[in-house]
Amino acid sequence: MPSERTEVQVRPGVATDLGTLTDIYNHYVRETPITFDTAVFTPEERRPWLLSHPEDGPHRLMVAVDADSQRILGYATSSAFRPKPAYETSVEVTVYLAPGAGGRGVGTLLYSALFDALKGEDIHRAYAGIVQPNEASVRLHERFGFRYLGTYREAGRKFGRYWDVARYEKEL
Template identity: 80%
Template sequence: MPSERTEVQVRPGAEGDLEALTEIYNHYVRETSITFDTVVFTPEERRPWLLSHPEDGPYRLMVATAADSQEILGYATSSPYRVKPAYSTSVETTVYVAPEAGRRGIGTLLYTALFEALAGEDLHRAYAGIAQPNEASTRLHERFGFRYVGTYREVGRKFGRYWDVAWYERPL
């Protein structure tokens, strides 16, 4: 388990990160309503997702690692908002932090690096859907200038109940 004082580095994601990134994501699939995936992934099943986030362009993957051990502490992505061409200047962003690395500012470091990387891209807006309730994610997004635009009520069913998703946007 990383200590509170571990220095953190943020870098673009790489293929060698696939297993650790899959493990982090699967925690949220199994244990939370934060993602609406309901079945865990193998690293091989997750490979197309990783490959869809190159080191340049509007769709990025940033990874936070412990400086001493290179253990992956979390990641942030920008992904296509929707597939139709008119949406090409919009991205959906998200952050996932390893469960043992929460409440240490990892999400802030990841979003800082992600938005710096996106600054030169032909993008107009970033969107984030936050399954409710999730006060920590709401605070993180508001800290980065996201503003609430509406809620899809009972849009996802997981763990035998329906969940709302609040949508936020920010200019890029």
């Protein structure tokens, strides 16, 4: 099976990635409760999101690319945790993988690159919310030292039902 693996490169996201990144995100909007957005986006509607993740600073966008085909396999971000100034040293992190890209270590590569990029930034804590159930995401976060904080019960309604969100934190 290792011969089937392709090399994956991780790099900062750029403007030309916007269409593919929007497609990946829209998959989760349409097909899963993983995001509580309920309507798909156009790339232009997602442009402010992309622009809020420059190549430096605490809010980053890292993209995983298949080295052979240059196909985007997923992305990870660190974003503002809350809008008030006292929260500036906290970020919320997330990973989204392209359909079919799971189980290849892409999420691990993305988080490794993201946390390496955040070294030296004035960031004290990273937080993550994981819609339940999602064992793969729980394993990924725990692998990176995230600690379970608690669960918001029935925090969001999507697809005609309520979903719990488990909250995790990591000291940086």
